[in-house]
Amino acid sequence: MSVFNQPRKRVIQLIILGMVVLIITRLFFLQIVEKKYAKLADANAVLRKVVYPSRGIIFDRQNRSILGNDVLYDLVVTPASAKNIDTLYLCNILKIDKEEFRKRIINAIVKNGRVRQSVFAPLLAPDVFGQLQESMYLFQPGFELVPRQIRSYPYAAAANILGYIAEISPGMLKDSAYFSYNSGDYLGFTGLEKTYESVLMGKRGIQYLVKDNLNRPQGAYENGEFDSAAVAGKNLRLSLDIELQQLGEKLMKGKSGSIVAIDPQTGGILAMVSGPSFDPNLLTGSYRSANFSKLYVDTTKPLFNRAIQAMYPPGSTFKPMIALVGLDEGVITPSFGYPCGGAYYGCNRPIKCEHHDAGHAANLRLALSHSCNSYFSHVYRLSVDAGKFGGIKVGGMQKWADYMNNFGFGHRIGIDIPSEGRGLVPDKKYYDNRYKGSWNSCTSVFLGIGQGELLLTPLQMANAMCIVANRGSYYIPHFVSSIDNDDTRLLDKYKVKHDVAHISDTAYRAVINGMTDVVESGTGRVAQIEGVKVGGKTGTAENYGFVNGVRTKLKNHAMFVAFAPAENARIAIAVIVENSGYGARYAGPIAGIMMEKYLKDTLSVKRQAQMKTVIETVTIDPAMLAKSHLDSLNRAASIKQKKP
Incomplete structure (x- = not known):
């Protein structure tokens, strides 16, 4: 028994001895070789300061900075150190009472404890910061001013993007x-700021400062040996044309609706307007x-991105x-x-067509240019x-829905901003x-003219035009x-070309011919551009x-x-102007103006006159506008931006 126990005893002794040696070696390294922790432990007069990185900048397709960084200051508090200070004077500067002061101190303790910093007053207005900066010695060591970068928007556009x-x-x-974030950190909540947070945010740095007997910073501790540098966020380069975006927002002033313009050759979005829009400087x-609270409750819903969130029956724009x-x-x-005589009689009741002249639907090209409801109701049913x-109930309806899904309808396409x-x-x-x-098929016949239960977003409609244009x-x-x-390879999925089903070039050519006729001689002549052949469709x-x-029928x-x-x-491009009547009245001119500006970088005299008319037109319900504060908010932001 003792023979077997002896080796076991030695093994246990060796394990214990090994652990003791390991611990002694580690302690020797930490206390003798590695000075960092010993120095930090001994340095009670060392202030640990977080250095926030510069957030990434965003540039448009012409390398213009459309979003930058400015600096404001937070007043932060360490509750355990906030003793024997001039509380009354601090309250006067911040325009709060003593009860509010106590409430904020308690909140700071609950949030981060007594010995850790918490934000006491965020993003101080310049006048408040000036007063505090002159008097900070009265509020130390408990309070400190910490620089905080905020966003600035020199073009005052593209808020929802x-x-x-x-x-x-x-x-x-x-x-x-959000495990990598700390209390007081800022992050993107919507738009590109949210989608690309991981590359825009950068990496925080740490700075250790020596304090004197009055807790005032005196300089770097150990010559910055233990500091870590902040790493700036990465910059984004967009396909967006900020001048085109500004023009679109100007055209949609006083209107509810959307403009989405895309480069079909890359999928890059050139402009995305949700009307009415707001100055992004309001949210910084x-x-x-x-x-934000005012925008959230505003009757015109400026925070609602109609370009990707609103859903509309596409009407005749769906006929292609x-x-x-x-x-x-192969059904046509x-x-x-x-033989349309002004209505489609294939179902229980006539579906009217705007045209009665003979031969206006004699072929596909004519039917598209005249936008004949009867023709496309019949093609849908065929x-x-x-x-x-096996008929509509066996496979016909599902096959049709599959086509639509392939065109990008009925599901999120995958744009790089949230809430699509x-x-x-x-x-x-x-x-x-x-x-x-x-x-x-008569139950769903209105799908043939883009009505019925069908709903599309403006983004889906613009993407469908990319598909047609690219054949x-x-x-x-x-x-x-x-x-x-x-x-990061975040952008890889946007470089992949997606082919739609198996539709022939001949079919696309026939549809494109009809769409060019729409603009040259049909219902979309208002979108003509001199020297440029345009394919289009009114709706x-x-x-x-x-x-x-x-339930009441409202204006189209x-x-x-x-x-x-x-x-x-x-x-x-896709343009939707809510409650404004026929597509050629406002949506067509807006599309023409936007395309001409992008393709020629200028507008003809005729187009400028057309633009003036569009800008001066208001289509939002006057009762809704009367309750809105959007214009006054935008004016206030504009005045603030112009101040030096």
Whole structure:
């Protein structure tokens, strides 16, 4: 027994001896060899200061800085050190009472404890900072002024694209997704600021400073031996043209709706306007919270990004897609005609067409240029009722929905800003649930003219024009073209070319011919550009809402989609102006102005006159405008920006 126990005893002794040697070696290293921890432990008069990095800058396609950094100051407090200070004077400077002072101290203790710094008064106004800076010796050692970078927007545009930054909330700090953040840190909450937070934020640094007997910083501790430098965030380079964006926001003033312009050759977004828009400078600095609250409740909903969140029936702008499906399935050819006498009589009740003249739907090209409802209602029914699918209920409806999904409808496309809407493409399951199996192609016939249950976002409509212009391909629409010194591969998915189904070049050519006729001789002549062939399509979408609890038909939404030049498109665009009537009235001119500005970098005299008319037109309900504070907020931000 003792023979077996002896080796076991020696093994245990060796393990214990090894652990003792390891501990002694580590202590020797820390206390004799490595001086860092010993010095920091002995240095009770050392102040640990966080150095916040410079957040990445954002540039437009012409390398113009459209978002930069300014500096404001936070007043921070260490509750355990806030003793024997002139509390009354500090309250007077901050314009608070003693009760509020005590409340903030208690909140700081609850939030971060007694010996850690907490923000006491964030983003001080310049006049308050000036008074504090002169008198800080009266409030030390408990209080300190800490520089804080805030965003500035020299072009006062693209608010819903860029997004805003704000201090991280206590709730977010409990989320494991934000483990690298500390109380008081700022991060992106919306827009590009949120999507690209990981590259824009940079990396915090630490600075150790020696304090004197009055706790005043005297210089770097140990010549900065233990300091770590802050690493600036990376810059973003956008496809956005800020001047085109400004023009779009100007055109949409006094209007609800959207403009989305994309480069079909890359998927880069050239402009994205949500009207009415607001000055992004409202959401920076010491008045950010107050301004956000006002924007949030404003009757015109400026914080709602209509370009990616609003969903509309596309109306006649959808007819090119109906034509492509019909051509691809072989139920029509480009020469297919329909004897329209002003209405479609194939279902239970007539579906009216705006044209009565003979031959206006004699072929696809004419039907597109005249926007014949009867023609496209019939083409839709031919497609979904096709015998090779077993009829609409067996496979026809689902096949049609699959086409629409391939065109980018009914799901998020994947743009690089958050909160994109899905839209709605009804399929077989949708109609089975809604009508309990009792439905046919007449139930959904209005899909043929872009009405019924179909809903698209302006972004989806603009992307569809990229598909047509490219004859069957697109890149995921995005803003960021490149990231300086990037090794994250965040942008790889935006470089991939997506091919749509198997539709032939012949089918696309037939549709493009019809769309160029729309602009040259049809319903979209207001979008003509001298010397440039434009493909386009007008649309007028019926609009229903609730008035006093009753579903009521309201004024139609005006729509226009286009691309130019037709043979080698450099811009594709979708314009929606809510409650403004026919597509050619306002949406068409806006599209023409935007395309001409981008393609020629100037506007003709005729176009300038057209622009003046559009800008002066207000389509938002006057009662809604009367309750809105948006104009006064934007004016205040503009005045503030002009001050030196």
